[in-house]
Amino acid sequence: MSSTSVYPTPINAFKQSKRSVLSIIVDNEPGILARIVGLFSGRGYNIEALNVTVVDIKNNLSRITIETLGEEKVISQIIAQLEKLVPVHSATNLANLSESYEAEICLVKIEFDNNEQDQKILNFADIYRTRTVQKRQNIVVYEISGTSERINKFLDDLNTIGGIKVELVRSGPIGLGI
Amino acid sequence: MDNENEYTGADILLKALKDQEVDTIFGYPGGAVLPIYDAIFGQNFLKHVLVRQEAGAVHAAEGYARSSGKVGVLLVTSGPGVTNVVTGLTDALMDSIPIVCISGQVPSHLIGTDAFQECDTTGITRPCTKHNYLVKDVSKLSETIHEAFKIASSGRPGPVLIDIPKDVQFAKSKYIPKKDISFRGHRIKAGSKNVDINFVQELVNHIKNSVRPIFYVGGGCLNSGPQASQELIKLVNKTNIPITTTLHGLGCFPGEDKSSLGMLGMHGNYEANLAMNKCDLMINVGARFDDRVTGRLDAFSPDSVKFHIDIDQSSINKNVKVDFHTNTDITLTLKEINSYIESNNIELEKKDYTNWWGQINDWRKKECLHYEQGEEIIKPQHAISRLYDLTSKNDTFITTEVGQHQMWAAQYYKFSKPNRWITSGGLGTMGFGMPAAVGAQMANPDSLVIDIAGEASFLMNVQEIATAVQYKLPIKIFILNNEYMGMVRQWQELLHGSRYSESYVDALPDFKKLAESFNAVGVRAKNISELDDAINEMVSIDRPVIADIWVDKKENCFPMIPSGAAHHEMLLSKYDKEKPENQEKGKVLV
Numbered sequence: 001m002s003s004t005s006v007y008p009t010p011i012n013a014f015k016q017s018k019r020s021v022l023s024i025i026v027d028n029e030p031g032i033l034a035r036i037v038g039l040f041s042g043r044g045y046n047i048e049a050l051n052v053t054v055v056d057i058k059n060n061l062s063r064i065t066i067e068t069l070g071e072e073k074v075i076s077q078i079i080a081q082l083e084k085l086v087p088v089h090s091a092t093n094l095a096n097l098s099e100s101y102e103a104e105i106c107l108v109k110i111e112f113d114n115n116e117q118d119q120k121i122l123n124f125a126d127i128y129r130t131r132t133v134q135k136r137q138n139i140v141v142y143e144i145s146g147t148s149e150r151i152n153k154f155l156d157d158l159n160t161i162g163g164i165k166v167e168l169v170r171s172g173p174i175g176l177g178i
Numbered sequence: 179m180d181n182e183n184e185y186t187g188a189d190i191l192l193k194a195l196k197d198q199e200v201d202t203i204f205g206y207p208g209g210a211v212l213p214i215y216d217a218i219f220g221q222n223f224l225k226h227v228l229v230r231q232e233a234g235a236v237h238a239a240e241g242y243a244r245s246s247g248k249v250g251v252l253l254v255t256s257g258p259g260v261t262n263v264v265t266g267l268t269d270a271l272m273d274s275i276p277i278v279c280i281s282g283q284v285p286s287h288l289i290g291t292d293a294f295q296e297c298d299t300t301g302i303t304r305p306c307t308k309h310n311y312l313v314k315d316v317s318k319l320s321e322t323i324h325e326a327f328k329i330a331s332s333g334r335p336g337p338v339l340i341d342i343p344k345d346v347q348f349a350k351s352k353y354i355p356k357k358d359i360s361f362r363g364h365r366i367k368a369g370s371k372n373v374d375i376n377f378v379q380e381l382v383n384h385i386k387n388s389v390r391p392i393f394y395v396g397g398g399c400l401n402s403g404p405q406a407s408q409e410l411i412k413l414v415n416k417t418n419i420p421i422t423t424t425l426h427g428l429g430c431f432p433g434e435d436k437s438s439l440g441m442l443g444m445h446g447n448y449e450a451n452l453a454m455n456k457c458d459l460m461i462n463v464g465a466r467f468d469d470r471v472t473g474r475l476d477a478f479s480p481d482s483v484k485f486h487i488d489i490d491q492s493s494i495n496k497n498v499k500v501d502f503h504t505n506t507d508i509t510l511t512l513k514e515i516n517s518y519i520e521s522n523n524i525e526l527e528k529k530d531y532t533n534w535w536g537q538i539n540d541w542r543k544k545e546c547l548h549y550e551q552g553e554e555i556i557k558p559q560h561a562i563s564r565l566y567d568l569t570s571k572n573d574t575f576i577t578t579e580v581g582q583h584q585m586w587a588a589q590y591y592k593f594s595k596p597n598r599w600i601t602s603g604g605l606g607t608m609g610f611g612m613p614a615a616v617g618a619q620m621a622n623p624d625s626l627v628i629d630i631a632g633e634a635s636f637l638m639n640v641q642e643i644a645t646a647v648q649y650k651l652p653i654k655i656f657i658l659n660n661e662y663m664g665m666v667r668q669w670q671e672l673l674h675g676s677r678y679s680e681s682y683v684d685a686l687p688d689f690k691k692l693a694e695s696f697n698a699v700g701v702r703a704k705n706i707s708e709l710d711d712a713i714n715e716m717v718s719i720d721r722p723v724i725a726d727i728w729v730d731k732k733e734n735c736f737p738m739i740p741s742g743a744a745h746h747e748m749l750l751s752k753y754d755k756e757k758p759e760n761q762e763k764g765k766v767l768v
Binding site: 073 | 308
């Protein structure tokens with residue numbers, strides 16, 4: 001597009017976008033996840049990560065945790081829209097709480113060829129205090145938890161080791177106000 | 179063995195509708211709702227109106243709801259029956275109209291098998307309803323129906339859909355009456371019942387200190403009930419503050435009152451838009467800062483302190499950042515404002531805003547709604563003005579389709595009471611007006627109901643004439659016939675170099691003969707000398723009438739804030755030209 005485009009380049013929008021983790025308590029009923037995901041896609045919001053599980057069997061409640069990006073105004077609007085959904089009890093931006101705790105879990109399967117790689121992997125696993133789930137001749141599976149940032153760093157460090165094959169799964173962040 | 183306290187799902191539905199005091203239902207039968215139709219056959223409290231296409235049922239339910247303040251109800255079959263109502267559900271969601279749609283579904287064991295007339299109803303309608311249900315267990319049916327009515331009519335009203343598989347309509351269970359249901363608070367979203375006294379005090383203080391205040395009133399005032407209008411009138415009279423209303427707010431305040439600046443927005447009055455632009459205090463009562471109203475946001479009312487009363491939390495700070503807001507019901511809030519002013523002996527009468535009114539009266543001198551009526555061809559504006567003059571003595575309900583005629587109706591027909599003006603605003607649904615008139619006439623059998631239409635919109639739901647004829651509903655369809663999709667043509671003229679791509683309506687039917695073929699009555703006015711007679715004849719006939727009014731084909735709707743322009747950049751007539759740079763910006767907007 002030429003510089004005379006009528007579409008303003010949304011540089012500021014990106015700059016002001018920040019990561020927020022939303023914690024949503026809902027009635028555990030059919031379609032609730034579709035309602036929430038549909039709200040995000042229909043209104044053009046981002047979902048960076050999503051986690052959902054029943055947390056209260058007696059009262060049939062689930063907690064949905066969504067990591068999203070957006071400027072503050074957008075996040076407030078997302079929360080207002082979420083709270084309009086009939087099965088939603090509450091939607092909270094964890095960043096707005098005076099204190100909250102956040103964690104994520106990640107399982108990493110690493111395939112390696114030689115002893116040098118094995119030593120480097122072991123070294124990082126030790127630094128990050130991962131839990132060994134399984135270890136075979138040339139495959140190791142670790143479980144690591146903590147903030148998403150900590151897991152990112154661990155994975156970045158692993159990537160500095162040449163020639164290994166990494167496969168992983170992450171839960172996305174979950175969080176709780178304290 | 180059958181327990182005598184148990185009823186079929188179909189009977190439970192009927193019992194629940196009776197419990198909810200529903201007396202009218204709009205619908206169309208089909209395979210997946212036959213058990214319900216069987217139950218309807220054997221009862222007499224509920225009047226079923228057979229529409230000719232399901233879209234007609236949903237718009238009729240909207241017209242019924244808007245004109246009566248009650249929940250509109252419709253009944254459709256699975257598959258195409260329910261996909262045909264998707265437009266109307268979206269329309270009701272955008273315009274906050276309380277309706278409950280009952281749809282049949284294929285039997286539970288066939289769900290997911292691509293059965294005949296199966297569709298994922300709750301999936302399709304999830305984004306276009308306030309809430310929806312698939313009832314798989316007949317023992318949950320009573321509770322679901324009562325909750326659906328409660329949700330549809332509480333807080334910001336909207337459409338709710340209940341999908342009932344055919345086997346659930348046959349299955350038996352106990353009926354739970356409305357009085358025995360305890361609703362779970364978080365599901366109702368009714369807004370706060372407590373008036374925020376700080377908000378009230380702040381507002382009254384700001385009114386005292388402002389020099390250029392304005393009320394900006396929207397459809398929320400209507401949805402809060404007729405009492406909201408009464409409180410608003412009281413407050414405006416007490417404060418002498420000018421008031422402008424949105425398209426949906428028309429009728430909340432008497433249009434002929436001296437304090438009324440009329441409608442604002444894209445085709446709103448010059449004085450209303452200028453006053454919004456220049457005010458120092460804006461009091462938003464149940465409006466949502468819609469893009470048709472605000473114009474270009476960065477130039478929207480730059481110097482005002484903004485107060486916002488809206489029951490919908492998500493309407494606050496969505497498009498426009500406000501300084502003070504409350505989520506309490508409008509009636510309660512306005513009542514509290516009035517009594518606060520009275521009990522504290524705050525004398526606002528002395529503040530008569532002389533300079534502000536002087537400025538507004540200067541703007542009024544522009545006569546933005548002026549038009550030149552010649553001696554031969556009928557100007558569409560004149561047709562509406564005459565319609566108003568000749569019908570304002572009746573308690574008249576006006577519905578509209580969508581386009582130029584809709585804006586002219588909003589500009590030239592004056593409403594003195596709420597619920598008399600029924601139009602598709604948010605979604606802009608062509609084909610809305612005639613079925614809505616059917617619904618409004620069902621709710622108000624003794625009133626005059628007129629659909630102000632364009633010939634293109636009218637043809638979108640023309641089949642509903644048969645419904646009006648069958649139920650002897652004497653609705654009037656007042657067609658401003660210019661043989662164009664006028665608003666499309668107007669935008670093509672303003673923004674696309676007058677290249678009228680596909681906006682000419684060719685091969686039109688003879689509307690008089692069309693009316694006659696349906697056993698309705700057709701009247702026609704080809705020129706100015708026939709106009710009054712045609713209107714009088716139309717009104718006097720106690721049957722459905724189509725009035726084919728031939729109007730100036732090239733007339734455009736002014737004033738106009740072109741898309742992407744601001745309130746103070748209005749075009750007042752075809753001689754005003756838009757700045758080319760604005761034209762380019764506007765072209766990509768809607």
